[in-house]
Amino acid sequence: MKKTTLVLVSALLALNLHAKLNVVATTADIGAITHEIGGDAIALTTLAKPTEDPHFVDAKPSFILKLSRADVVIEGGAELEIGWLPALLDQSRNEKLANGAPGHIICSKGVPLMDVPATLDRSRGDIHAAGNPHYIIAPSNAKIVARNIADGLSEVDPKNAETYRTNLKKFTDALDAKMTEWQNKLAPFKGASIVAYHDSWPYFARDFGLKIELFLEPKPGIPPTPAHLAEVITKMKEENARVIIVDPYLNRKTAETVARSTEATVVDVAQFPGGVKGTDGGYIALLDYLVNSLAKALGTPGTIPAR
Numbered sequence: 001m002k003k004t005t006l007v008l009v010s011a012l013l014a015l016n017l018h019a020k021l022n023v024v025a026t027t028a029d030i031g032a033i034t035h036e037i038g039g040d041a042i043a044l045t046t047l048a049k050p051t052e053d054p055h056f057v058d059a060k061p062s063f064i065l066k067l068s069r070a071d072v073v074i075e076g077g078a079e080l081e082i083g084w085l086p087a088l089l090d091q092s093r094n095e096k097l098a099n100g101a102p103g104h105i106i107c108s109k110g111v112p113l114m115d116v117p118a119t120l121d122r123s124r125g126d127i128h129a130a131g132n133p134h135y136i137i138a139p140s141n142a143k144i145v146a147r148n149i150a151d152g153l154s155e156v157d158p159k160n161a162e163t164y165r166t167n168l169k170k171f172t173d174a175l176d177a178k179m180t181e182w183q184n185k186l187a188p189f190k191g192a193s194i195v196a197y198h199d200s201w202p203y204f205a206r207d208f209g210l211k212i213e214l215f216l217e218p219k220p221g222i223p224p225t226p227a228h229l230a231e232v233i234t235k236m237k238e239e240n241a242r243v244i245i246v247d248p249y250l251n252r253k254t255a256e257t258v259a260r261s262t263e264a265t266v267v268d269v270a271q272f273p274g275g276v277k278g279t280d281g282g283y284i285a286l287l288d289y290l291v292n293s294l295a296k297a298l299g300t301p302g303t304i305p306a307r
């Protein structure tokens with residue numbers, strides 16, 4: 001090949017790469033679903049690590065650069081990213097991503113939020129002031145999120161709308177098929193009480209008929225106190241709760257201490273694909289992991305007699 005031809009080919013390749021929609025997702029669950037919908041039509045970057053607390057993401061200066069070059073930003077909304085995303089968006093000075101612009105996709109649109117407080121009160125440190133923002137870790141909501149992403153990408157990039165629609169159907173069909181399998185696996189444990197460190201699981205509990213209403217944190221974002229943990233231990237014994245779930249960025253040692261006094265098992269969980277081992281494959285791989293590890297832990301007879 002002649003040198004001039006080579007230059008031309010590389011220029012064309014560069015142009016082609018540029019032609020891809022440049023999409024930034026805030027968290028790894030949104031990143032994983034966006035990857036299902038966007039496929040090869042988009043160039044995707046995810047900001048938060050899957051092992052990071054989504055409320056307190058370490059906002060690196062490189063994030064501003066990524067946002068300044070993006071065509072689209074996709075966020076969870078419901079105030080999940082309120083502590084770090086708005087400042088980054090301001091500094092990126094990218095009008096395509098302004099609030100209300102087509103390039104700013106908010107996944108919570110049309111999701112009925114749970115635990116919306118009757119009165120707004122952030123004075124006591126509650127970081128779920130607009131309702132519980134951890135809604136994506138429930139297949140019924142993941143379908144709404146996937147549709148919001150497909151609609152949003154189609155609006156910004158109409159020439160690939162057909163691709164986004166086809167991918168949306170593929171993802172939704174796969175979820176529907178898996179949902180039956182997951183519900184069957186967890187059906188024997190209907191109503192079982194599970195303890196969580198942080199209140200991230202009400203939507204997951206609703207989708208699978210579990211009860212996840214005891215938390216090691218006295219309020220979302222407030223670290224456990226000895227008095228609160230003593231109360232949790234008493235309730236765990238009353239409810240025969242034998243499983244404590246902990247996300248990678250929370251203090252596993254606290255959970256282990258509570259588990260020792262209650263004969264409970266600590267199970268490592270994540271809301272984000274890649275947050276625990278074996279879940280890199282995406283949203284469905286993560287749900288597979290969660291359902292299987294919970295079914296295993298709940299199915300292991302504890303030493304506390306059932307009531």
Ligand SMILES: [Zn+2]
Pocket residue numbers: 055127128133134198199200220
């Ligand atoms: Zn939270």
